[in-house]
Every structure is written in C-alpha cells, then in structure tokens.
Amino acid sequence: MRQEDFDLLAGVVKQRSGLVLGRDKAYLVESRLMPLVRKWNLKDLEELSAQVRAKRDEKVMAAITEAMTTNETYFFRDLKPFDQFRKVVLPHLLKVRAAKKHIRIWSSACSTGQEAYSLAMILSEEAAKLAGWKVDIIGTDLSTEVVERAKLGIYNQFEVQRGLPVTLLIKYFQQNGDKWQINEKLREMAQFRLMNLLGDWGALGSFDVVFCRNVLIYFEPSTKTGILERISDHLAPDGVLFLGGAEAVLNLTNRFKIVDAHKGLYVPAACPADLWKAA
C-alpha cells in the first residue's frame, strides 16, 4: 500500500483509539482492512483512503478503528491476577467495605467479556461471604461489536475451553449446540457499555478494583500516562489496579505503587503500606 495511505489510516486509528501502528505494520493494516474494502465494494485501500480523506465519515472511521484493534482475550487470562483477586483483594474488600457492603469493579477494555465474567464466577463461588452485599461489575470497550457480544455472553467451543475449568463451564453456562451462554444470574452481575478510554468517561463513578489489562501495551507512553492517571482519579484510596503481564507503571506515573507482599497489585501511591501487608 502507498505510504501516504498507510499514514492516513494509521493516523485515524491512533487518534480514535490510541493504538500506535509502526510502519512495519503495513501488512497488518492490509489484512485487517481488506474485508472492509470488499464489504463496501471499493477497489482497494487506495480508494478507501481517498474516501476517508474526502468525507471523514464517522461510521467508516469507527469501523476502520475497530478492525485494527486486537480483541483477543480468554477466561482467567494468566490466572495469577484472578487468584490474587480471590485470595487477597476480595478478603481485603470484605473487611474495609464491611459497613457499606458494596463493591464496584471495572473491566476497562473488556473485549468480549471473559474478564468480567471470570470475576463474576469467582464472586459466585464466594457467594456465601457476599450475602447481603451489592457487587457491580462494569465492562467497557471501544468496539460496538465486542460490547454486544459481551452482553449476550455467548461463546464458541474454543473460547470456553481456553482458561476455563470444565467444572465452571458446566456450572455457569447453558449449552446450545456448540455454543455456550453464560447463565442469566452471571449476566445480571455484569453490565457492558461502549466507552473509549481516550474519550469522555461520563458518570463512571469510583471503583474498588480496576482491571486494565492488555490494552495500554498498544499505546504510546503519553497515552498510557494519561489513562493511568485518570484511572487513579476513579479508584478508591484503598482500591487496587490490575495490569496485563507486559504492562507496568514505571516511568509513566507515580500515582501508583506496587504492593511488595503481592506483586502484580497496584495501589494508589498515598495508600498506607500496612493496609496490604495484612491482606
């Protein structure tokens, strides 16, 4: 593809999502956008680019952006954060929220919902301790398609076998041929909405736990810093942030610190160190 077309399309994607596409990613742009070219009966990427240049149509640019983002996700991804959520964070919250009996969890960049539903399954397994509590799980993503899929909670046979123990599959899903739908009770625990991490976060409110995993990795440092600092504004002083395996806060912001006793948990910098020692 022509350099000027690549630069234009990569610019649209970066402006709308934060995703940085280096010039070595031309092959990826081609393979991800050719389906759109065909769908819209265009000739090639040059014609698509010409159209973007001339009209800057919202729907077209949104579709280009969604096609370029990576939506890969699976249940209990990397396991460790979910183990820490169950063994460390949940007991901590049961203590510090004992009066309020209300926990709010945010799966930012939720993709098709596996992260949010993994948390819902953990909470259901611990239901006895949560009797009388209100728990909100909110999943947000930039892509309409994945948000709709997350709401439906329907997964194919491959998706339900990655990361998900079979005992949880038969306990929390309903089978329909080779499709599996997360049961109604769990679907009611989670809400999904369209939301761009670069845009207006509206009335998101404050959270006790934020999962922001495998999305910052695609952004440039200044974008990461901006998002991390806005997350810190939406995180309770005794709340916790989980990042992806290849993500960290070092050199990006000093609003968060690592919990020495529990590597992988990020907490507000002002949080007293001993709050998590006992956890």
Place this chain on the structure above:
Amino acid sequence: MPASKTCLLVEDSRVIRKVAATIMEGLGYTCREAENGELAMQECKKAMPDFVLLDWNMQVMNGIDFLKQLRGLPNGKTPKVIFCTTQNEIAHIQEGLAAGADEYIMKPFDSDIIRSKLEMLGLIEESG
C-alpha cells in the same frame, strides 16, 4: 537431568494420536500410544504415566470403562486424566468427571486448548 514426564494417548484415530503426540512432545512429554481402553490398561500396568489423554468412543474398551478400571488400580489415582472427545453434552461431561476425569476437552481441539487445560492441572508451567 530429571526424566521427562510421560503421557499416554488413548485414541482410536491414528491421525489424532499423531497430532496430540506432536503437541505433547512439544511440551516436553514422552508419549506412548494405545488405540483402545484395553491396550491402555496394559500400558498402565507396565508403567503408570503422569498424564492420560483419553478418547471416549473406542472399540474393544471405551474411555469411560478404561477410566473406571484405571482409578481402581492401586496407584491408579496418580495420573491426571483429560477426556478428549466429540461427546460434548453436559450430561457426558458430568459422567466423565464422575468417573474420575480431571478435565475435559471437547473436540475439535487445538494446541492452545491442550496447553490451557494442562496449565489448569499444574502439569505444565504457565506460558504467560
């Protein structure tokens, strides 16, 4: 050097046995193969594997009967067993687990699924 872990592939399709063997060897396992439950029992009596990947429908002796017999052997509780079958109804999964399976794979599978299930059982390190 520690001896590599061993697995037994119990499956009547030679093609699927080869696919599974390639995946398992890639994960550091030494594989033996058996094309039905009866031959698999003989292999287990010779030497108990660390892990069994088990088809359900096979001639001579099927997977569920093999599993029940295996779990009845003196050291038959040691191997981790994962069913790997086209029987994908919840009722079958429950029956398989009740007979002593540790996990369950619905065919068709790929190497990601095998790796993921082995990680769940602690048979391989997490790849991250």
